[in-house]
Structures are given as C-alpha cells and as structure tokens.
Amino acid sequence: MNLKEDENVFSVLNGEVKNHPDKVELKIISNIEHGALSKVNSIVVHRTAASTAQSTLNAWKTKKSGAHFLIDKNGKIYQTARLDKKCWHMGYVVSRCRLEASCTEEDGKIIKGILHGSGRWSEKFKEVLQHERKKDYPDRYPMNSDSIGIEIVGLYLGSSTSDKGLFEELTADQASSFLWLVTKLLEYYKLSLSDDVYAHGAVARKKINEGSTALDWLKENYK
Structure with a gap:
C-alpha cells in the first residue's frame, strides 16, 4: 500500500503527522514541547481568544505553553508540537x-x-x-501528561469582566477540519468521543465555555 495514495491512512512518524500535507502543515514550535508524552488518554478542545492563527503562532514562539494543533479559520491545520511530546495546555485542572x-x-x-x-x-x-495528579485517568480529568491539545482560532465574545461568555462560532472550513482531525486521532489512539474528548473550560479554571460549543457541534456531526 502506498500511503500517499490512501487518504484514509493516518500515519505518524517521530510524533509528526504524515501522509496529509494538504490538511496538516508542520509548524513545530520546540519551546512548547516539554518531555515525553508516553500515553494519550484524551483530547482537549481549546479556543484561542485571538482573531488569527498567526497571532497565536507568534505568541507561542515566546511562551512555554501551547497545544499540539492549531486550526485556522480557513480550515488549515497546523501541527505545532509532536504527538510524542507533552504540551502545557491544561492549566489548573479541577477535581x-x-x-x-x-x-x-x-x-x-x-x-x-x-x-x-x-x-x-x-x-x-x-x-x-x-x-x-495522584489519581489515574479517568478518575481525574486530562492533564498535560496524558492528553493532546487542539486549539481552534476564535475570539471570545464575552466581556472582559465575565468568564461566562461565548466564543466565535466555527467557520464551515474549521468545522470540517476539526471533525477530520478528531476522527483520525480517536481512531489512532483508540479513544471514545463521548468519554475521552473534553472542552477545556469544563475541566479547568478557564472561561467556562472555552471549547464547549465546538465540542457540542462535533458530537452532533461525528459518525
């Protein structure tokens, strides 16, 4: 089988997604990678609260925190960290x-x-x-040590004094790429959408709706 000819194959080599250059562009930012990620138990959905992918990419180049993937409004998926490396994307996980x-x-x-x-x-x-951290998953929520982070470009629409506002809706191109990426990751890691994919705001001390509408859309459209 020629991997380049089979669009259904999701291939990972040295932590990098292969076989899908039309969908995933490698933009590895080494300073957001922190040690080996030896086990993936879950996927966490984030929103950038920024208007463009480039602004987020620029910010990550100067920070220690970031996620494995970034999905632009035009549907382009950037892989910003290798899948065998931990990212600091979870923050203060709640009980x-x-x-x-x-x-x-x-x-x-x-x-x-x-x-x-x-x-x-x-x-x-x-x-x-x-x-x-003393607990095993799924007795606890995902942590940096066992999860993949996906950031989706989108502004926060709430006021600066509220943590309960909504984020921008996904564009059609974003939604299509988000569905494709999560489907491939679920298959690759043998995870469950209902049990192992989380909105960041639901499990950590963040804006309450971060990732929630995106995850709701995913659950409605996943097959």
Missing part, C-alpha cells in the same frame, strides 16, 4: 469527583479543606491540581 459529585468521603474532605483553607485562590487551585 473531577467534586464537579461530578462522586468523591469518596475522604477525598471530598481533602478537596473541601484545600478550597476552604487560607491562602490565595491561585495557591488553592495549584494544591487541588497536585492532589488530582
């Missing part, structure tokens, strides 16, 4: 059992004690994150 009301009595007391204790909120959020 899954607390959010889903499934904590054991002991675990619930620990998390409640952290959040109701003294100190700045940023310190409390970091302590919750450290506590969650």
Whole structure:
C-alpha cells in the first residue's frame, strides 16, 4: 500500500503527522514541547481568544505553553508540537469527583479543606491540581501528561469582566477540519468521543465555555 495514495491512512512518524500535507502543515514550535508524552488518554478542545492563527503562532514562539494543533479559520491545520511530546495546555485542572459529585468521603474532605483553607485562590487551585495528579485517568480529568491539545482560532465574545461568555462560532472550513482531525486521532489512539474528548473550560479554571460549543457541534456531526 502506498500511503500517499490512501487518504484514509493516518500515519505518524517521530510524533509528526504524515501522509496529509494538504490538511496538516508542520509548524513545530520546540519551546512548547516539554518531555515525553508516553500515553494519550484524551483530547482537549481549546479556543484561542485571538482573531488569527498567526497571532497565536507568534505568541507561542515566546511562551512555554501551547497545544499540539492549531486550526485556522480557513480550515488549515497546523501541527505545532509532536504527538510524542507533552504540551502545557491544561492549566489548573479541577477535581473531577467534586464537579461530578462522586468523591469518596475522604477525598471530598481533602478537596473541601484545600478550597476552604487560607491562602490565595491561585495557591488553592495549584494544591487541588497536585492532589488530582495522584489519581489515574479517568478518575481525574486530562492533564498535560496524558492528553493532546487542539486549539481552534476564535475570539471570545464575552466581556472582559465575565468568564461566562461565548466564543466565535466555527467557520464551515474549521468545522470540517476539526471533525477530520478528531476522527483520525480517536481512531489512532483508540479513544471514545463521548468519554475521552473534553472542552477545556469544563475541566479547568478557564472561561467556562472555552471549547464547549465546538465540542457540542462535533458530537452532533461525528459518525
């Protein structure tokens, strides 16, 4: 079989997507890669809150944080980090059992004690994150150590003082590329859309709707 002739094959070599240069352009930004990503348990959907892909690419070149893929409004997919490398894209992950009301009595007391204790909120959020890191997925939400991050270009439409606003809707080209990429990643890593794909704002201390409308659209159109 000639991989170049089979558009259904999703091939990865040395962490880089091969066989789909018409869909995925390599733009590896080495400073957002942080050690080996040995296991992928999940995919996390992000929104850039920026109007162009280039502004996000430029920003990532000066930062340590970023994601594995960036999807432009014209549908172009940029691979910005290798799939065998960790990216710092999750931030302060919240407690899954607390959010889903499934904590054991002991675990619930620990998390409640952290959040109701003294100190700045940023310190409390970091302590919750450290506590969650002791758990195995899926008892916790995705972390940098076991997830792929996908950023989708789109402005935040809410006010600067609110975390509950919406983001721009996906363009038709973005939606098509997003569906294609997630479908291929789910097949490649043998993951489930319903169980292993998350909107960033739903699982971390971010704007609440970050990634939510994109993920809702994906679930409606995934086959």
